[in-house]
Amino acid sequence: MRIGELARATGTKAATIRYYEREGILPAADRTESNYRDYSDEHLATLSFVRRARELGFSMAQVRELLALSDHDEKPCQDVDQLAQQQLAEVERKIADLSALRDELGQMLRSCQADKIGECQIIGSLGRHSVV
Amino acid sequence: MRIGELARATGTKAATIRYYEREGILPAADRTESNYRDYSDEHLATLSFVRRARELGFSMAQVRELLALSDHDEKPCQDVDQLAQQQLAEVERKIADLSALRDELGQMLRSCQADKIGECQIIGSLGRHSVV
DNA sequence: TATGCACCTTGTAGCAACTACAAGGTCAAG
DNA sequence: CTTGACCTTGTAGTTGCTACAAGGTGCATA
Secondary structure, eight states, rough: OOOOHHHHHOOHHHHHHHHHHHSSSOOEEOOOOSOOOOOOOOHHHHHHHHHHHHHHOOOHHHHHHHHHHHTTTBBBBBHHHHHHHHHHHHHHHHHHHHHHHHHHHHHHHOOOOOOBBOOHHHHHTTTOOSSO | OOOHHHHHHHHHOOOHHHHHHHSSSOOOOOOOOTTTTEEEEHHHHHHHHHHHHHHOOHHHHHHHHHHHHHTTSSHHHHHHHHHHHHHHHHHHHHHHHHHHHHHHHHHHHHHHHOOOOOOHHHHHTTOOOOOO
C-alpha cells in the first residue's frame, strides 16, 4: 500500500511516517517504479505498535527499546516490564503534579470576587500588585 | 542587580532571563558601563510573576496576556478570570487523559505473567506478535 | 604586576516529536 | 489535454528553554 493508505489506516500523517523512517523507527519501504513508497502488512503492524506505544506516553527512545525487545521472543520479558513500570511511575508523577496545579488554580479562582484588575486576587496571587 | 543575582533570587537560569528579554516577556534592563545588564526591583517582581505563572502551567502566550492585563488596574478582571478558567480546564483534561493512560498501563502490567517476550502480554497488548 | 577565577557578553545550535510548506513528479478520469 | 489527487525531496517552524564557544570585565591574591 502507498503512504496515504497507511496513513489513513493508522491515523498518522504521511509526514510523520516519513519522519519515523528517517528516525529509523519504521523500516524503509520498498519503492514502486515511480519511486512511491510501497508498504507491507508488516509495516502496518509495526506502525500500529509504534502509534499505540506513543499514545501510551512512551517516548521515541522507549519505543525504540520496545521494538528491539519485541523482536526477541526468547528473552525474558523483564525488560519490557521495567519499561512499562517506569512509564507508569512517570505518569503517576505527572498526575500528582497536575493535581496540585489544579488545586492551586481552583483556589485562585474561588478567591477572586473583585471586578477590577486592581483588586484581582488572581493577579495578586501570581505576585503582582502586591509589590506595587 | 546583575543577571546572576536575579537568577539566584528567582531560581531562573541566566540564559532563560536573556531568552525572556529576547521574547519581550521581560523588559530589557539598563546596562552598566561594561555592558552588563543591571536589573531593578521591578524586574525582579515581573520575573517572579512570570516564573510563577509558568509553574502554574500558563503558556508563554498566556503569560504575555496576563502581563498585559496586570498593567491595567482599571479594567474588569473578567479576562484574567477567563484565562485562569481556561488553564484549569486544560489541566483537568490532561489529568483525565493521564488517568486513563495510568489505568491502561496498570492493566497491562497486571496481566503479564509470562517470562518470555514471546508470550508477554505487554508487547501483545501493544499490538505485536498477535499479528505474527 | 600578573594571574587566576567568577562573572558577564553575543551568537548559534540543539532538544522532542512532529508539522507545514515549497517546488516539482506521477497517474487515472473526464 | 488538463485537472486533481496523490507522491517525492528538502527545509524550516513549533515550544520553552539549555548548552556551548569565544571572548570581555572585575576583583582578590601571589
